[in-house]
Amino acid sequence: MHYKLRLGMIGGGQGAFIGAVHRIAARMDDAYELVGGAFSGDPERSRASGVALGLDPARCYGSYRELFDKEMALPEDRRMQVISIVTPNHVHFEPARLALECGMHVVLDKPMTFSLAEALELQKTVVASGRRFCLTHTYTGYPMVKEARSLVASGVLGAVRKVYVEYPQGWLSKSEESGNNKQAAWRTDPHQSGIAGAMGDIGTHAFNLAEYVSGLTVSHMNADIQTVVPGRRLDDDGSILLRFKGGASGVLMATQIAAGEENNVRIRVYGEKGGLEWQQNDANTLQVKWLDRPTELYRTAQAYTSSFARHNTRTPGGHPEGYLEAFANLYRNVAECIVADLEGRTPSPESLDYPGIAEGVRGMAFIETAIASGRSDQKWIPLNIS
Amino acid sequence: MHYKLRLGMIGGGQGAFIGAVHRIAARMDDAYELVGGAFSGDPERSRASGVALGLDPARCYGSYRELFDKEMALPEDRRMQVISIVTPNHVHFEPARLALECGMHVVLDKPMTFSLAEALELQKTVVASGRRFCLTHTYTGYPMVKEARSLVASGVLGAVRKVYVEYPQGWLSKSEESGNNKQAAWRTDPHQSGIAGAMGDIGTHAFNLAEYVSGLTVSHMNADIQTVVPGRRLDDDGSILLRFKGGASGVLMATQIAAGEENNVRIRVYGEKGGLEWQQNDANTLQVKWLDRPTELYRTAQAYTSSFARHNTRTPGGHPEGYLEAFANLYRNVAECIVADLEGRTPSPESLDYPGIAEGVRGMAFIETAIASGRSDQKWIPLNIS
Amino acid sequence: MHYKLRLGMIGGGQGAFIGAVHRIAARMDDAYELVGGAFSGDPERSRASGVALGLDPARCYGSYRELFDKEMALPEDRRMQVISIVTPNHVHFEPARLALECGMHVVLDKPMTFSLAEALELQKTVVASGRRFCLTHTYTGYPMVKEARSLVASGVLGAVRKVYVEYPQGWLSKSEESGNNKQAAWRTDPHQSGIAGAMGDIGTHAFNLAEYVSGLTVSHMNADIQTVVPGRRLDDDGSILLRFKGGASGVLMATQIAAGEENNVRIRVYGEKGGLEWQQNDANTLQVKWLDRPTELYRTAQAYTSSFARHNTRTPGGHPEGYLEAFANLYRNVAECIVADLEGRTPSPESLDYPGIAEGVRGMAFIETAIASGRSDQKWIPLNIS
Amino acid sequence: MHYKLRLGMIGGGQGAFIGAVHRIAARMDDAYELVGGAFSGDPERSRASGVALGLDPARCYGSYRELFDKEMALPEDRRMQVISIVTPNHVHFEPARLALECGMHVVLDKPMTFSLAEALELQKTVVASGRRFCLTHTYTGYPMVKEARSLVASGVLGAVRKVYVEYPQGWLSKSEESGNNKQAAWRTDPHQSGIAGAMGDIGTHAFNLAEYVSGLTVSHMNADIQTVVPGRRLDDDGSILLRFKGGASGVLMATQIAAGEENNVRIRVYGEKGGLEWQQNDANTLQVKWLDRPTELYRTAQAYTSSFARHNTRTPGGHPEGYLEAFANLYRNVAECIVADLEGRTPSPESLDYPGIAEGVRGMAFIETAIASGRSDQKWIPLNIS
CATH class of the missing domain: 3.40.50.720 (NAD(P)-binding Rossmann-like Domain)
Structure with a gap:
């Protein structure tokens, strides 16, 4: 029904x-x-x-x-x-x-x-x-991001060693909040946004993407948080060194003052035997790199991809799906779970794979740790949730 | 309302x-x-x-x-x-x-x-x-395809001289119709498809795209039409030399036996002063090339694009829109016209910009001319509608 | 010594x-x-x-x-x-x-x-x-072009079915020969160039590349040859449908009036099981495409490439080699053969792999057939050497 | 003469x-x-x-x-x-x-x-x-790197705010030095390499590139330096937050354990009005990005580039030059200066533009500061030369 x-x-x-x-x-x-x-x-x-x-x-x-x-x-x-x-x-x-x-x-x-x-x-x-x-x-709704997570989880890349994640935007290069840009106004207002600007708005996305794809948990952060545009009340740029539980390290870059950049979220993860790279501007491709054989281009909706990737696409290979489809995947997956609940069924693992409260709590801990680290002379600050 | x-x-x-x-x-x-x-x-x-x-x-x-x-x-x-x-x-x-x-x-x-x-x-x-x-x-629903058409129409590239359009697929590289692939079965069945296979299924898209972007009308065709896979009943590959009214020339390539290709529709148009290139795999970018200054990358949803491009996007720059959004643009534009009709208003030029009966007639003329040319020893066959 | x-x-x-x-x-x-x-x-x-x-x-x-x-x-x-x-x-x-x-x-x-x-x-x-x-x-001196030829020859792609080769330039979009551009002057002068302009200057490169990579021999041509710029004395644009011995078909596009294009020679070859694509603008990458697994990016100087590719590179992977190195490969290979001759040794297959007199004869036959076909009402003209 | x-x-x-x-x-x-x-x-x-x-x-x-x-x-x-x-x-x-x-x-x-x-x-x-x-x-010998420096220096991008520079390699993902890889052996041997491995071998290149293109001077560093491969005696990975004199900030990433990466040095610089991006894998292109108009692709050997870029190329546009040509530019420029000295002439600014002793001193200061910072609990370490 x-x-x-x-x-x-x-x-x-x-x-x-x-x-x-x-x-x-x-x-x-x-x-x-x-x-x-x-x-x-x-x-x-x-x-x-x-x-x-x-x-x-x-x-x-x-x-x-x-x-x-x-x-x-x-x-x-x-x-x-x-x-x-x-x-x-x-x-x-x-x-x-x-x-x-x-x-x-x-x-x-x-x-x-x-x-x-x-x-x-x-x-x-x-x-x-x-x-x-x-x-x-x-971003975790994109099929090729789910494929990335699946590949890491499968172990074919070996233990993860390095994570680079970046979220470059340029739209706040000027003081947009001084004009009548509503989106800029509330995002730079501490009474509406909270203690963070860019770190809350896009840094959390990058952080979530890094933990989601790598399957790892950030343990410590060492942040350089900037307010670049004069007069702005919250941060508009941040670069953060990351340490993960288990020994991997990483870098998170999120900025809203990279003039000329749109929204090209990008992640790279390297393990002992290979690495992978995904970026939103080429969202239907996942580059999978190997130590001693050619880089492979995994593509949305191909039969060789995981059930998690295939579950989150609507069209055959070669018909690009984008941001709205990724967003819709979240809505559809949670709907599938709600309906399964209503009908007394156990949702499929693919349906259950949507970001929830735990990711939200970690995101808020990320924000507070990032801002605290940015203000601190202490080099490494633990990301603690208590 | x-x-x-x-x-x-x-x-x-x-x-x-x-x-x-x-x-x-x-x-x-x-x-x-x-x-x-x-x-x-x-x-x-x-x-x-x-x-x-x-x-x-x-x-x-x-x-x-x-x-x-x-x-x-x-x-x-x-x-x-x-x-x-x-x-x-x-x-x-x-x-x-x-x-x-x-x-x-x-x-x-x-x-x-x-x-x-x-x-x-x-x-x-x-x-x-x-x-x-x-x-x-x-494909004419993509904002950057509309931008391409607008740029050509504006005259900044000068008179059009050359059009290359291609639609490479590989999914019919084997006799898929012999198995239980329903999509392959009807497309290769002359009783369901008509006289053409690939030329009807994807050749018409390429033809429509060429005329839409260039603003020109094909006058003559010189086609090499192939049935590559043994036993197939309709064409699965074709390459066609084109002549346009007014003197421009072009090439149309459409194939379903390009093993390893998905669906990367691509068009290039060159005028006296510059050219442009669009491909579905990078659908939110339009390359605009110039004789004596740097190539420019026009992007979906940017303020500098035409009203036709902006009308056909839903999200700010950097949020990729894809095949489903392009398809939805057709539905939305015709809906806007129907509602305008119902309300006694004149639809906007942007709403009126959807493919209709004239394009359909030309598409069928394309198919019949392509197949006739493929079978003929005559070099150039006029594309006539009578 | x-x-x-x-x-x-x-x-x-x-x-x-x-x-x-x-x-x-x-x-x-x-x-x-x-x-x-x-x-x-x-x-x-x-x-x-x-x-x-x-x-x-x-x-x-x-x-x-x-x-x-x-x-x-x-x-x-x-x-x-x-x-x-x-x-x-x-x-x-x-x-x-x-x-x-x-x-x-x-x-x-x-x-x-x-x-x-x-x-x-x-x-x-x-x-x-x-x-x-x-x-x-x-262009046959590029390591990744040699890799392409090796892959086709190895049979992993199956029998070749389709070849697309193109050589787009824009530098003759205006009547450069009317000014003091020496390069343009002799290339458009029938007394210095011969019967062909673009077809001789760059069409021969495209033709040679197609036969070299595919390992096939063109048997028939069906050409649309244009002189686009008013007053020019030789062709500046051509599109040619190709038939190869053994049944494959192809398209050759060579133009000097594609305003905004530099020199991005590109070839695509498709066999029964896969295809490959190479272009000069990304000369150190060869895309190898498969019917049912991810596209692979072969790269210059990697250990997995053939001896022909490795013989023609000087630096480790990731150090881009370009046009001058490709050119130098021709000189070095023929030198290796000359020295082997002098020393009474048989040159290696890798050294012997340089274009010679047979390719030159075929190139001239290509030019004459292209121009003849362009002037002819006959649809297909055989490429004969007699 | x-x-x-x-x-x-x-x-x-x-x-x-x-x-x-x-x-x-x-x-x-x-x-x-x-x-x-x-x-x-x-x-x-x-x-x-x-x-x-x-x-x-x-x-x-x-x-x-x-x-x-x-x-x-x-x-x-x-x-x-x-x-x-x-x-x-x-x-x-x-x-x-x-x-x-x-x-x-x-x-x-x-x-x-x-x-x-x-x-x-x-x-x-x-x-x-x-x-x-x-x-x-x-890397400073590449024409498009010189173009990047020229554009920043010209002021068209406004004051520089952010610099991202990266040098990812994967070839030391395993303990190559345990086998008979001579290149790996000396580079990981403190008696031959000095106090640094990756930071000396490739980190210095990234550092030099950042200062060269931005025209800025690093004042402070905050480094996470790792030895990832067990048993290795020197660092093989580092991520460093940078502060420049005048207020800009940046990130430097250099690693030799990014499995699957070759050598794709890459730099991005953002100013108040625009940004630019260059990477070695597409060495003949410089992306120039703007707040409110299309990204431009500057290309090697085009007439619109600066005298510094044009001086350092040998072929017309569209003939890719690579690593060896960039290297040769250093040799040629210093030769031009030596010959000018011998002939009592003042060398041209273009000839004088090669890295020298000052860059070498800064590189060594970078190495020592990076390693010191990696070992320190102090967040920011000044890069001092005394």
Whole structure:
């Protein structure tokens, strides 16, 4: 049977960027139906946004509190089952907690919360709720990123020795926040973003990608965190030396002042016998390198790839899938798990492979450790979660 | 107001490839709601396919004739408004004609019909119907292909002199049709495909892309058409010298026996002052080359691109969009035109830029001329439509 | 023992391009010592050119006839042993014939002669002379081109089915010959170039590369030959459909009016089980493609490559070798053969692998067939050598 | 007049790698004649090596001391004018000092000396000698690296903010030094290499490239230096955070355990208005990126490039030049300066642009600071030269 989950959204009103991306991602595989939301803190704007999306005005709420109140008053078979939260960081924790406490599943944009303390609190709520929780670390949704993780896990490259991960952007090379760039404004505002700018916005993606592909856990960090553009209130650039448990080392580079760069996330992992390289600009290719034979180009949707890669593609080889498909993979995988839960089945390992609360907690610990290290004279700072 | 068009589908039942692609494309921008279809010639299979898609079984018809009969019996405000036809070529003309005669708009997979004669007949029907008709030449939906066309049209490259277009595939390097590969079976069957195999399946795409980007019209063709794999009943490879009206020349290469190639459609156009190159494997980049200054890399979603390119993208620069988004652009553009028609507005030039009946007629003329040229000792054969 | 061959040069005076390239190539591996030459038809200019190269003025001759006269008067152990001929095409045959008749070995720039008739005459002279003759089809000197040929010959790709070869340039997009561009002037002058412009200058390279890599022999051609730039006296663009003995087919594209292109020679060959692709802009990589496993990137100087590839490189993997090294490989290989001859040894297969008189004759037959086909209404013209 | 400098070589006997590279580089532009050398510490081997190169056995010396003694006994117009030193690091300082004291010019392989103390001592000798001194930091010899430096210096990118430089190799992923790999053996031996392995061998190249292209000076370093392969005696991997005078920051990555990597040196520099990227694997292209217009691909030998780039190329655009040509540019530039000195002319700025003693001193300071930082708990270590 075809199951379509009832989805509500918090944030993502007119003028927002990532809300529309979430909606396309949710729609891509027909696993959700958007039924309403609290699209803005301004009730008028929320309603107008919802109506423009073709929604019932009665379910376009003026605040997320109203959303939960009114939805809980609906019969269970009409009520929202999943809540997407696409607000700035300071409005992540509270709606996520409320949703879980209402028995709803949650898809939450990254970074997970405003602080590590909130993250740990949210983790308790998730565990207690028994509900599904997905954090949208998009890049782990790419089939060739999943292939990279599978190859490392299979051991064919030998033990991992070195990880280079980078996330170069240039769009904050000037003081965009001084003009009327809304995306720049909240991302550089400590009251909305938290203690970190670039490290929270894109550094967490790079960190998550490094741990996801390598299968390793960062133990220590040694960071050079910069605020390059004069007058900016948060970091816009950072380079971090990494130590992983088990002895591997690495480098994480995330910057928003690399003028002329768009968004070419890239990771390289080297083991004893070979290495691999993936970059978003050539997202359907995974370079697999060997000590003594030719580099191989693994490609999306080819029969020789792992079940994890194949599960996350929709078209035959040679039909490029991109960012929206990677994003949709997260939505679809968590939907498959929710439906399996509803039907009393165990989800497949491929469906279960989406970023969740544990990744969110580590991401917040990354942010706080990065900023602390940037401010510290101590060379190596442990990444501790306690 | 948000307008969601009621969509029906003919073909695309379980096991098909392109039907699912059409459905994702139609869904991507929330401009359509799939309400039913005739998904298979086998009524049982059609119903099962529709139910698996979550559709009302009452609108999952056993044949396209039943579909039109029953839908026309519904009140106009419930009836399907748009019909997607995703069947093999021999089942294109009749359902398209019926749909148009029922006052429905049509989205039709390529090549348009079984023969040029059918195409010309369908053209009359389209014109008479006043309905929108879209032929899914996907590659013209890519933003950087639209940018290429815009640049040529702007004249900055000077008059076009040379066009190279190629569509290399390798998946038919062996006799796949002898096994149980359904995609291979119908494409190599003259009763389902028509007189052409590769020339119809992918040659038409290459031909359409060449005329679309160059803005020129092919006048003569000189073709070497091959059936390389023993026992195959239709062509699987062709190389064609092209002459365009106005004096430009070109080469079209389309093959399904280039072992190891996936689907890397590629076009290069050279004018008096510069040239450009686009390939699907790097779909978000357009190389623009100049006689005396550095090659430039135009990129999807950048502010410096034309309104045609920007209209056909959903995310900021650096978030790769792919095949499904290109396909969705066709669906969205025709939807915008239909809604504009419904609301009595003139569609924007950007919305109107989708492949239609004229392109379909030229595609069928291309196929028949290619096959005729391949069989002829005459060097140059005119591409005539009469 | 170290053997350094005494080299003389005909052509290549001040202002020439290819003469300097030949000198670097000859010098690269210390196998030759340039001892003199007839660098120009103008005795003053010849002498000045030689002196600028640090040569003995007594051996800087005013004409190639003087060169042969005076050199033959020298004792054999001082006399030039090898003659490089780097003049325009109309001054190829006569000096080459004389050199061979003087018992000297010859390195000759392509295309080999002014006409096929001259080529066949020269072939007789070469055979009669027992001397080494090398035609500088540079691209076959690249290690990864040799690897491509080896892979095809090994049979791992199965029988060859399709060959695409292209040589796009843009430098003649305007009427350069109207200004004072010497390179353009002689190449577009039928009295110096012969019956062909682009087809002789670069088409022959593409043709040679196609036959060299595929191991096949072209049997028929179907050409569209153009003179695109108004007022030009010879062809500047051509596209040719190819048929090979044994049933393979192909396309050859050579143009000098592809505005914005430099010199990116490229070849693709497809067999039953896989294909390969090489292009000069990424000269140290050979893409090897497979029906059902990942594309492999073969790289210069890696241990897994053939003895033919390894013989033609000087540095470890990852140190890019380019055009001059490819050129030098021709010079070094023929030197190795000459020295082996002198020492009564049989040269190695790797040394013997340089383009010679047979390739030159085929190149001239290619030119005449291409031009004849371009002018003919007959679709397929046989490439005959008689 | 053509001036050919008399060259002697120390090191580079049979079995060595870099000696042959130096000889080709010196020969490429006909500016040197190799007249003898001390090719090995073993007199027999030295003589055999020289004879195999076709040299006069009388000038193939058994030691570098013998070389200087005997050469100084020759008349000045026969005596070696330039000495190339291509020995392991522990045999750099003494022969270089002696050569300078004999009035000879020196071309020395990197890293310059065994220690910073030696480097400072050598600097005094160079200054006192008035002779030319070139350190073979090959990568600065590439035309597109020179173009990068020119563009930064021109100010079009604005003030530099960020520098990423990397030098990934994989050839020491296993304990090659345990077998009979001579190249691995000396490079991992502290008695021959000095205190550093990878940091001296390739880290210095990366450091030099960063300072050369950015035009900036590193002030502080924060290094993670690793010995990854068990049993190895020196570092084989390092990642270093950089601070430049004036406020820019950067990252340097150099490793010899990135399994599957060859030698793809790569640098990226970002200023306020744009950035640039160069990598050796695509050596003839420089990517120039802009905040608000398309990325440009600057190419070797194009008329729009700077005089520094054009001075360092030999062929027209589209004929790839590689590692050997870059190396030859160093030799040719220093030769041009020596000849200008001999002729009482001022060398051109383009000729003067070769790495010298100052770069060598900074390289040794880099090595000592990197190793000190790797061992230190102090986060930032100043790069001081005193």
